[in-house]
Amino acid sequence: MDREPLINRKTAISYKTEEKTVMRGYDLSELAEEGYSFCDALFVMYQNRIPTEEEEKMLKYEMGVFMEHSMSPSAVGAIGVSAGRPNLPCAIAAAVTTFGGVHGPGAAHGYMLNKYLERAKKEGKTVDEMAKTLVDEYMDAGKPVMGMGQPQHIDSDPRAEPIHLRQEELKLEGVYLEFQRALEKHFHARRKEEGRSYVGVNVVGSGNTALMEIGFSPNAGWCLGSVCRGFSCAAHALFNMKKGRAWGASRNEPMVQMIDLSMIKYVGPEDRVVPKQADRQEYARKQKEEGEYKKWVI
Amino acid sequence: MGNLTDKPELNQKKGKIGNLNSPKNPFDYNQREYGTVPLDTNRAPFQWVSEVAYKNVHRIVSRGYDTTEVMEEGYGLVDMLFIDYQARIPLIEEEKMLNYVMILALEDGLSMPAVMSRMVARSKTFLTQAAGASILAFGHAYGAYSAFGNRLESYLSRADTEGLTIEAAAELLVEENMNDEALGVSDLMLQDPAAQRMIARAEKLGVAGKYIYFTRKIVKAAQKISDGPVDLDMLGATGATMLDLGFSPEATWAILAVTRAFAAGAHYIEEVERGEPCRTGQTLTPKSFYDGPEDRPVPPLKDRNKNAKSGICHTVDEWAAAREERKKIVGSGHAIIEEIEDPSKKSGIKKVGKL
Numbered sequence: 289m290d291r292e293p294l295i296n297r298k299t300a301i302s303y304k305t306e307e308k309t310v311m312r313g314y315d316l317s318e319l320a321e322e323g324y325s326f327c328d329a330l331f332v333m334y335q336n337r338i339p340t341e342e343e344e345k346m347l348k349y350e351m352g353v354f355m356e357h358s359m360s361p362s363a364v365g366a367i368g369v370s371a372g373r374p375n376l377p378c379a380i381a382a383a384v385t386t387f388g389g390v391h392g393p394g395a396a397h398g399y400m401l402n403k404y405l406e407r408a409k410k411e412g413k414t415v416d417e418m419a420k421t422l423v424d425e426y427m428d429a430g431k432p433v434m435g436m437g438q439p440q441h442i443d444s445d446p447r448a449e450p451i452h453l454r455q456e457e458l459k460l461e462g463v464y465l466e467f468q469r470a471l472e473k474h475f476h477a478r479r480k481e482e483g484r485s486y487v488g489v490n491v492v493g494s495g496n497t498a499l500m501e502i503g504f505s506p507n508a509g510w511c512l513g514s515v516c517r518g519f520s521c522a523a524h525a526l527f528n529m530k531k532g533r534a535w536g537a538s539r540n541e542p543m544v545q546m547i548d549l550s551m552i553k554y555v556g557p558e559d560r561v562v563p564k565q566a567d568r569q570e571y572a573r574k575q576k577e578e579g580e581y582k583k584w585v586i
Numbered sequence: 587m588g589n590l591t592d593k594p595e596l597n598q599k600k601g602k603i604g605n606l607n608s609p610k611n612p613f614d615y616n617q618r619e620y621g622t623v624p625l626d627t628n629r630a631p632f633q634w635v636s637e638v639a640y641k642n643v644h645r646i647v648s649r650g651y652d653t654t655e656v657m658e659e660g661y662g663l664v665d666m667l668f669i670d671y672q673a674r675i676p677l678i679e680e681e682k683m684l685n686y687v688m689i690l691a692l693e694d695g696l697s698m699p700a701v702m703s704r705m706v707a708r709s710k711t712f713l714t715q716a717a718g719a720s721i722l723a724f725g726h727a728y729g730a731y732s733a734f735g736n737r738l739e740s741y742l743s744r745a746d747t748e749g750l751t752i753e754a755a756a757e758l759l760v761e762e763n764m765n766d767e768a769l770g771v772s773d774l775m776l777q778d779p780a781a782q783r784m785i786a787r788a789e790k791l792g793v794a795g796k797y798i799y800f801t802r803k804i805v806k807a808a809q810k811i812s813d814g815p816v817d818l819d820m821l822g823a824t825g826a827t828m829l830d831l832g833f834s835p836e837a838t839w840a841i842l843a844v845t846r847a848f849a850a851g852a853h854y855i856e857e858v859e860r861g862e863p864c865r866t867g868q869t870l871t872p873k874s875f876y877d878g879p880e881d882r883p884v885p886p887l888k889d890r891n892k893n894a895k896s897g898i899c900h901t902v903d904e905w906a907a908a909r910e911e912r913k914k915i916v917g918s919g920h921a922i923i924e925e926i927e928d929p930s931k932k933s934g935i936k937k938v939g940k941l
Contacts, residue, residue: 289772293696294701295696297696300856301852301853301856302694303695304696316692317779317783320784321783324685324689326684326685326692327662330692333852355666355670356638356639356653357639358638358641358648359636367634376732376933377721377840380840381719385714385718395712440641440643446646450658505855507854510713510851511852514717515850516844518840519670520639522843523670523671523840525840526834526836526840527636529929532635543632543633544630548626560596562603
């Protein structure tokens with residue numbers, strides 16, 4: 289059996305021989321035999337260190353509370369892909385890749401915190417002052433403040449504040465939590481001043497703060513969150529594959545299905561005749577000149 | 587909603603369109619309506635139906651348990667996997683065992699998921715694209731947990747229905763699948779004790795059951811007929827342990843593919859940190875790698891009929907002969923057989939391979 293490497297790379301993450309698999313210097317089998325947890329192993333992978341008990345507890349909590357979120361873009365993505373009955377990994381991959389600039393943007397939140405903390409140091413401002421600067425700059429520009437607000441949990445995300453509280457209980461408060469708390473304070477104050485409704489911190493705001501505090505980079509934190517969600521999305525896809533109908537369009541189901549024809553609402557150009565090839569050039573030229581098509585261009 | 591009566595002029599204006607007026611069509615295309623279908627008021631409106639979880643403004647609830655309360659009670663991610671997939675709280679020993687399995691499944695060096703993540707990373711993407719891509723590496727050879735698990739289920743079921751002993755079922759399984767990549771027995775772990783240790787840990791924790799027992803018998807049966815030394819490999823150890831923990835073959839596949847994706851994120855990061863992005867057209871393929879047809883001039887288009895060869899086979903004999911020739915064209919797909927079935931209920935049993 290060919291066991292040659294697939295690519296040639298220097299890597300500081302791991303190596304694998306016929307005798308063992310070693311990650312950041314630790315034999316994986318030894319790590320498991322010693323009784324470390326999967327969350328411990330994630331610290332080794334991303335931070336090259338064994339975490340304190342409190343840090344391990346924090347990660348276990350954060351990932352546990354983030355894993356399942358019922359119908360979010362990620363679960364919907366997984367279910368949608370599973371409707372065609374591909375192999376299960378396709379549905380999971382789709383779910384993980386839904387995490388972008390809006391759905392669970394953990395890296396974006398982390399980079400935002402790092403950027404403003406760097407500015408605090410450079411500009412000689414306190415954490416509180418810089419948090420106010422952040423809120424003002426984002427809100428003046430009409431940009432959403434990362435980590436605030438959740439479209440479904442409009443009355444405060446059930447995971448968010450409990451994560452902050454657990455971080456405090458575990459005595460893991462550091463500069464990130466101080467900054468995030470200050471950000472929330474100034475955010476709430478400004479919205480109140482503007483007569484706007486209350487918008488609470490979301491799970492990215494609190495969860496990612498905790499992940500950054502315990503040493504994960506913005507991207508590592510994003511990976512932990514988005515991949516962790518893959519576990520539950522796989523369960524949703526699997527439920528639909530094992531107990532639902534393929535395609536999601538059957539007219540025999542008592543409930544209208546996800547892509548039943550009646551679920552389609554069309555708001556594009558009016559129905560029109562396809563031009564004959566003989567008329568094509570003139571038709572196309574006129575269409576281009578008139579330019580009405582431009583309002584449909586995406 | 588538009589329909590034919592709304593817009594008769596559209597169909598009237600069209601005249602003949604390609605073959606749409608052919609009497610061979612089982613329909614009159616010109617009589618077909620335009621417009622979307624009205625909402626169906628005779629059936630219940632669409633809702634996302636789930637046995638797994640729901641949420642409202644204030645709570646997220648999986649299998650009946652509020653997930654925030656689950657964490658506040660001191661459970662964690664690994665417990666949540668039992669809740670989501672099995673609708674139950676695991677025993678402490680089961681939670682420990684799954685932690686153990688997931689540590690071993692986390693990283694595997696520069697294996698396919700890591701390589702796929704790194705390749706995607708080189709195109710300047712989001713991390714999530716790379717992590718997602720790594721999951722696609724899990725098939726019925728690499729990370730073949732569903733194929734392995736469903737095979738075990740299938741032969742255990744045969745043992746029941748055909749009155750076979752477990753030993754006889756194991757021998758039958760090996761006899762019929764000896765060279766399959768998802769056997770769980772191979773020469774991959776002859777010098778690495780990790781697979782054996784995992785099984786030993788499952789036994790020590792008291793979570794080993796019929797699947798580990800059956801897998802041990804499969805190892806013995808394979809060793810009996812194998813030409814060279816073979817033993818339990820990581821697929822066999824991990825797959826059997828997960829089944830004994832109560833996870834279905836598909837759940838096992840999903841959980842372990844996602845577990846590896848955590849590491850794929852680190853490989854993405856390292857690739858970005860240590861490598862350079864790859865541009866369109868940048869990568870060369872040396873001619874020394876190429877063993878296709880010799881370089882040749884493109885015939886003038888006006889001579890097309892002189893040079894073109896028809897691919898149409900008019901008899902079965904012609905077809906069979908052409909097929910043999912086509913199999914020799916590497917990359918054409920004629921030399922491959924696949925059985926693509928609905929993998930909803932069971933996946934990974936059917937063969938994919940060379941003819």
